[in-house]
Amino acid sequence: MRSSAQHPTESFDVVVIGGGVMGTSVAARLSATNVRVCLVEAENDLCEGASKGNAGNAISFYGEPGTEETELLNASNLVWEELCGRLGVPYRRIGAVMVATTAEEVERLAEVHDQVLACGVRARMLTTAQVHAAEPLVTDACLAGMELPDEGLIDPMRLTIGYGALAVANGVELVLGQPVIGVEHDEHGSVVITAQRRIRARYVVNAAGLHSDRISALAAGEELRNWPRRGQYAILDRAFGHRMSRIVFSTATPKTKGINVMPTTHGSVLLGPTAHDDFDGDDSRATDAETVQHVIEQAARLVPATAGAYVIKTFAANRPASEERHRIRFDRLVPNLLHVHSRSAGISMSPMLGERVLQVLNGAGLDATERANPVVRLPSVPSLRGCARPEELVAANPLYGQVVCACENVSAAEIEAALTSHVPATSVDGVRKRTGAGYGRCQGSLCMAGVSFMTALRTGTGPADVRQTSRGTVGA
Amino acid sequence: MTALIVIGAGPSGLGVATTLARETGDTVCLVDRIPVPGGEAGWDDPQVRAYVADAEAAGVQLLLGHMAVRWAAGVLLLLGPGVARTEKARHLFFAGGCRPATAADLRLAGERPAGVLPATVAEHLLTSGVGLWHRPLLIGDGPWASSIGEHIRRTGARVLSLNGQGDWADETICHDGAVEVLGRDRVRGVRLLDGPGSVPRDVDCDAIILCAGAIPNRNVDGALTESDEGVTFVQPTAPRSVRGRFEHGQSAAREWIRSMEGNQ
Numbered sequence: 001m002r003s004s005a006q007h008p009t010e011s012f013d014v015v016v017i018g019g020g021v022m023g024t025s026v027a028a029r030l031s032a033t034n035v036r037v038c039l040v041e042a043e044n045d046l047c048e049g050a051s052k053g054n055a056g057n058a059i060s061f062y063g064e065p066g067t068e069e070t071e072l073l074n075a076s077n078l079v080w081e082e083l084c085g086r087l088g089v090p091y092r093r094i095g096a097v098m099v100a101t102t103a104e105e106v107e108r109l110a111e112v113h114d115q116v117l118a119c120g121v122r123a124r125m126l127t128t129a130q131v132h133a134a135e136p137l138v139t140d141a142c143l144a145g146m147e148l149p150d151e152g153l154i155d156p157m158r159l160t161i162g163y164g165a166l167a168v169a170n171g172v173e174l175v176l177g178q179p180v181i182g183v184e185h186d187e188h189g190s191v192v193i194t195a196q197r198r199i200r201a202r203y204v205v206n207a208a209g210l211h212s213d214r215i216s217a218l219a220a221g222e223e224l225r226n227w228p229r230r231g232q233y234a235i236l237d238r239a240f241g242h243r244m245s246r247i248v249f250s251t252a253t254p255k256t257k258g259i260n261v262m263p264t265t266h267g268s269v270l271l272g273p274t275a276h277d278d279f280d281g282d283d284s285r286a287t288d289a290e291t292v293q294h295v296i297e298q299a300a301r302l303v304p305a306t307a308g309a310y311v312i313k314t315f316a317a318n319r320p321a322s323e324e325r326h327r328i329r330f331d332r333l334v335p336n337l338l339h340v341h342s343r344s345a346g347i348s349m350s351p352m353l354g355e356r357v358l359q360v361l362n363g364a365g366l367d368a369t370e371r372a373n374p375v376v377r378l379p380s381v382p383s384l385r386g387c388a389r390p391e392e393l394v395a396a397n398p399l400y401g402q403v404v405c406a407c408e409n410v411s412a413a414e415i416e417a418a419l420t421s422h423v424p425a426t427s428v429d430g431v432r433k434r435t436g437a438g439y440g441r442c443q444g445s446l447c448m449a450g451v452s453f454m455t456a457l458r459t460g461t462g463p464a465d466v467r468q469t470s471r472g473t474v475g476a
Numbered sequence: 477m478t479a480l481i482v483i484g485a486g487p488s489g490l491g492v493a494t495t496l497a498r499e500t501g502d503t504v505c506l507v508d509r510i511p512v513p514g515g516e517a518g519w520d521d522p523q524v525r526a527y528v529a530d531a532e533a534a535g536v537q538l539l540l541g542h543m544a545v546r547w548a549a550g551v552l553l554l555l556g557p558g559v560a561r562t563e564k565a566r567h568l569f570f571a572g573g574c575r576p577a578t579a580a581d582l583r584l585a586g587e588r589p590a591g592v593l594p595a596t597v598a599e600h601l602l603t604s605g606v607g608l609w610h611r612p613l614l615i616g617d618g619p620w621a622s623s624i625g626e627h628i629r630r631t632g633a634r635v636l637s638l639n640g641q642g643d644w645a646d647e648t649i650c651h652d653g654a655v656e657v658l659g660r661d662r663v664r665g666v667r668l669l670d671g672p673g674s675v676p677r678d679v680d681c682d683a684i685i686l687c688a689g690a691i692p693n694r695n696v697d698g699a700l701t702e703s704d705e706g707v708t709f710v711q712p713t714a715p716r717s718v719r720g721r722f723e724h725g726q727s728a729a730r731e732w733i734r735s736m737e738g739n740q
Contacts, residue, residue, distance in 0.1 A: 163715075234580075239700055286587045289654050313580050313586060390553065391560035397560030403543040406509065406695035412557075442693065445575040448593070449600030463604040471661035472590025474601065475608040476682035 008198070012036045012173070013366065015192045015201035017180055017215055019043070021053040021156065021350045022340050024163035029354020031170035032374035035366065038199050039164070039172055040192060042179035042211070044470040045430050046423055047160035049209045051346065052433070053285070053317015054156035056245060056264045057274065058091065059348045065118040067330070069326040072349040074120055077150050079351045086377040087162035089155055090265035096151035096247035097126065099302055101141045105251040112251065113146050122149050135246040137303045151247050154267045156347050157433040158207070162378060163350070165422035169375040175199070175422065180312050183219035183337075190219070194455060203361055206331075209342045210283055212318040215415075218337070221331040224339070228281045228318035230271025232291045234299075236442050238267035240309035259298035261306060266408070266436055271299035271306060273337060277321060285316045305467075312441045319344050320441050328356060329366065381417045385409040385436070404446040404454070407440030412469055415451060419458040426459050427467035428452050428474070432475035479503045481552055481565040483544045483696065486515020487718045488710050489571035490527040491725020496569075497534040499733055504527075504536045505563060508556060511541035515573055523718045539563075541739055544687035547698035548705065567732070570699050571725060572712040574619050578687035586656030591663035595687040599627075607631040613666060613681035616688020617641050617653075619716050624685060638666070639688070649679065657684065708732055 016023045019041030025037045043049075058144055060077050063069045084091035100109040109125075116123040124147045128435035131138050131145035138145070168174050178194035187189075189202040205250045208215045213224040244263050252258035262270045272295050278284070292314045300307040321343055331337040340357060342349060362368055384400055385408060387393055394402040399413035425431045428438065431451050438444040438451060452474060457465040464475030480500070482493040485508035485552040493506040510518035513528050515648075532538070539554065546553040551561045576595045584592075591609075593601075599620060601608060612628055613636040614621055623633050625644040637645035638655070658678065665680045692711040693701045699707040712724040 013515060055736050135481040275496050284587065284660070286656070287585045288656070289583055289585045292583075292585065306537075311580050312578065314585075384546065384555075390555060394560040401555040402557040403509070403545060403555050406543065406693075409545060409697075411555075440695075440697070441578075442575050443578040443580070443594065445578070445594040445596045446693065446695070452597070452601070463606050464608050468590035468593075469588075473662065474590065474593070475606070476591065476610055476660070 005476040007181045009200050012038045014203045015199050018207035019046040019050045019468040020209050022148045022346045025350040026171050026354045026357045027167040028163040031167045033368035035368045037172045046164045047157050048470050050320050051160045055270050057151040058154040060150035061116045061121040062345045069149045071117045076349050076351040083351050089158045089162050091154050093152040094417040095146040098249040099142050100144045100251045103287045106144045108253050109251045137305050152322035153265045168422040183476040203336045205338045221334045221337050226322045227260050229321035230276045230318050232287050232316045234311050235313040236269040237310040237312050241267045261299050261303045265367045287314050287316045326446045384411045404450045405437035407442050408436045410435045431471045479565045482506045482569040484571035485513035487721035488725040491722040492569050492729045493536045494531045494534050495726045495729035497536045507539045509543035517718045525582040532686040544696045558640050568707045572693040574690035576686045589663045592684040598685045602627050611681050612683035614687045615687045618687045618690050621687035
């Protein structure tokens with residue numbers, strides 16, 4: 001068996017560690033230049049960390065005025081329609097209402113309103129009547145509200161994988177299933193080491209999310225600290241979702257954490273999240289009955305009709321908490337190690353993040369020049385669901401008529417595309433991330449056998465060893 | 477002649493369609509997303525074959541391999557490989573069968589590893605003949621539990637049942653408290669909780685098959701709930717026999733016919 005030292009060393013200008021939304025968006029932007037990029041991801045698919053558990057809300061407002069974070073959010077918010085059109089990612093600029101139901105919340109809402117305006121983000125205070133005009137399902141106990149018209153719905157998984165696919169289309173080397181186990185430095189740059197690869201680069205981008213601290217430590221960089229901030233969620237059936245008109249936020253106060261009621265691009269509705277800091281945690285995604293019940297109860301205080309809606313799934317996801325809200329800066333000890341991290345706003349700043357990272361890298365001597373004709377648009381794979389003229393899709397590709405996922409109307413054409421694209425699905429869950437098959441109310445009861453079969457065929461596996469998730473097989 | 481459409485060519489749907497064809501003057505179209513009739517009972521069940529022959533003799537038009545996707549304003553959109561067509565009907569009968577309770581239905585908490593599957597999926601996978609699990613836990617006592625349990629036992633596995641009934645399991649556990657799934661990458665067991673103060677019990681398993689309940693499928697937009705216009709749902713959870721479901725379908729059709737006559 002060859003030891004790591006015997007693997008040939010490949011050479012790049014930039015190696016990006018982490019295949020979540022931040023790493024992939026950086027790789028995608030860099031791929032439009034002459035820079036040679038390698039993207040390394042520990043799991044067997046992109047978007048397996050915080051980006052996968054994201055609520056799917058492209059936020060307009062998050063933090064402090066005058067910060068880089070706010071600047072990136074504002075710049076990103078302007079370009080969603082254009083970006084998502086090119087990547088073929090569902091996006092809806094649906095708008096949000098933030099709702100106050102107690103005197104304390106009303107006071108807090110006024111403060112939030114001032115902060116939002118100070119950040120250069122659009123917001124408007126609303127009377128109870130105006131809240132109900134925007135979203136009739138909001139509780140009658142609403143005392144006041146605030147409109148955030150630029151909030152949008154995004155599919156975070158398709159977005160992340162879309163960035164990755166664009167990067168690969170432009171020649172980025174994608175390395176999956178290879179956790180980083182070492183980072184060495186010499187006079188030529190750094191070498192990122194995995195069990196099977198030695199990847200040399202002039203710059204290392206640490207976009208490892210929850211594992212950023214471990215990567216920094218391996219690289220002899222600053223002592224960073226990340227821990228999982230776990231949020232539990234319940235997902236409501238799309239039969240309820242189509243009744244909603246806006247994202248509904250609660251007004252978070254120091255005493256209460258905000259449980260929100262958020263439509264998704266699938267048509268379902270997410271209730272949540274909670275926020276539990278698991279300081280010694282290791283990325284467990286376990287739910288517990290009590291917390292799920294709490295989520296459902298709190299959501300019903302905001303939108304009473306959710307109490308009667310059908311819950312199709314519950315899940316937990318970890319935000320990559322750290323002491324710093326936001327990091328786009330070189331390590332203080334290792335001059336070519338660039339940390340790229342956000343506690344909670346990675347998705348929402350991703351459209352313009354790559355541009356900022358490119359500027360920072362160029363400022364440090366990367367000298368990237370734009371390519372003449374980079375790929376900027378992914379091949380279009382229309383969705384059967386919601387299509388006004390399905391007969392046209394079927395005429396163009398007969399596999400659009402073969403509906404595999406009955407609940408979400410996902411056709412064999414879309415599943416085949418997911419299994420053969422630039423960053424193909426290699427598991428049943430990977431197909432779900434890319435197409436929504438298995439996401440709906442029967443949770444795979446009608447389609448998972450078919451999806452497993454199609455996945456097994458494309459990955460050369462059998463019924464026992466086809467992967468159900470990035471890490472586990474269907475059979476034992 | 478106006479048309480009536482029945483979605484689902486399993487025993488219930490066959491019962492509805494044959495009765496409508498014989499007892500109304502309408503053309504009756506029987507649709508199924510699978511290219512063969514019989515639904516979960518299977519096309520080669522002798523009783524199913526007889527019912528299909530009956531249906532054809534009664535003039536039912538079979539439209540197999542077509543998935544009903546949308547129902548709106550008396551028009552049903554149907555899709556099949558290379559096919560997109562619409563059929564007009566004055567009434568729709570949805571006989572699309574039932575499915576097992578999901579993990580959310582069962583309030584399963586805990587981790588989300590691979591190896592947790594609905595019974596309907598396990599059934600399909602087992603037809604490959606490959607032994608997939610050594611120590612699966614079947615949750616619930618729905619219509620799939622005993623046949624899957626027996627099938628898996630024949631592969632040499634040791635089958636555990638949680639809240640199943642009958643003697644098809646090697647070991648049956650009764651528990652009505654909370655259940656948490658254990659295992660990160662792949663399922664390794666469940667934790668049974670009785671409430672604060674009690675000691676949880678862990679049960680090892682290498683697969684969890686969800687076999688509880690029999691929840692009506694709903695997957696045609698515009699025909700999702702009882703309040704949707706022009707739809708009658710025929711999805712018996714009991715009886716479980718082919719004949720029982722066929723007769724249930726017949727009764728449902730007759731009841732509808734009577735209700736229409738009452739409106740004239």
